[in-house]
Amino acid sequence: GDAVSIIPPRSMARWPAYGELVTFPAELVVKHPPSLSFEAAAATWMQYLTAYGALIDIAHLCGDEPVVITAASSSVGLAAIQIANRISAVPIAVTRTSAKKTPLLDAGAAHVVALAEDDLEARLRAIAPQGVRVVLDPVGGPIFTPLAAAMARGGILIEYGGLSPEPTPFPLFEVLAKTLTLRGYLVHEITGDPARLQTAKRFILDGLASGALRPIIARTFPFEAIAEAHRFLEAGEQFGKILVTV
Structure with missing residues (x-):
């Protein structure tokens, strides 16, 4: 059959x-x-349905624009990298340490940021000085603050998980100043x-x-x-x- x-x-x-x-x-x-x-x-x-729904269906990710993908070595993160490359967007992979930097680059990431070794906000601002419109995150927790700080006006942060055991701060002033959208998402x-x-x-x-x-x-x-x-x-x-x- x-x-x-x-x-x-x-x-x-x-x-x-x-x-x-x-x-x-x-x-x-x-x-x-x-x-x-x-x-x-x-x-x-x-993983492909999850990443497609977030990046294409909801965020309408465009070619040539950067997209931040946290937990990038997960199956959804890797799928998001491939989908971003398929439409000629620029995938920025965020991971815990540099141990997976080379595999992530080999998997198609344009840039890799290691949370344990890099200043997340500073690195994202250096990579995307105009800010990042789309962020895909399953972690939550303290990284919400630097992620929001590095986003562009009118940006959207799509949250599809809650891996962090720490509280997730609401970046009030970044949300107000940039009119950001923080959106919960499920593949269903x-x-x-x-x-x-x-x-x-x-x-x-x-x-x-x-x-x-x-x-x-x-x-x-x-x-x-x-x-x-x-x-x-x-x-x-x-x-x-x-x-x-x-």
């Missing part, structure tokens, strides 16, 4: 995916390009809307077929080693997706 991929649904309780055989609604099943292996297809949909906004999902599918499938979008797999585990796969995930040092084969 045809090679297909499954788009993660809003309710994993209703449509569970951890199994050798699963049942899914037809609209969440996508025929993937023949150039894509089953392993690559399994490592595709969540895209997967739950048939028209937006269809547009996202076309963008992603075209990118996969052309090679502009290339899933990055950190490590592959057999199904029998699922506990080890979770331990690897919890360590937080992976670069890209963790794959489990059946």
Whole structure:
């Protein structure tokens, strides 16, 4: 039969995916390009849909403009870098240390900022003196202050997570002075809307077929080693997706 991929649904309780055989609604099943292996297809949909929805559907990211991508070595961060490059935007990758600088540059980042070693606001201002209009962040916490300070008038910061254990300050005066938008976002906004999902599918499938979008797999585990796969995930040092084969 045809090679297909499954788009993660809003309710994993209703449509569970951890199994050798699963049942899914037809609209969440996508025929993937023949150039894509089953392993690559399994490592595709969540991160590209999340990054597409934020950068293209909501922020309307344009070619040649900078975009700040925090937690850049995550699967969504890497997908965002590829999507930015596909439309000729300028991806600025923000990561914890310089340990992943070279892999991030190899993955397509135009610039890499290491939080533990760089002054985030100063580096972003040096890279984008006119300010950054679009920021994609799953971290929150103290970096909200330098991120907002480095943004352009009318900019939008899209928050899709809460990885930081520290409080997230509201950058009141930056928001007022620059009329910024701080926007919460979930990928279910895209997967739950048939028209937006269809547009996202076309963008992603075209990118996969052309090679502009290339899933990055950190490590592959057999199904029998699922506990080890979770331990690897919890360590937080992976670069890209963790794959489990059946």
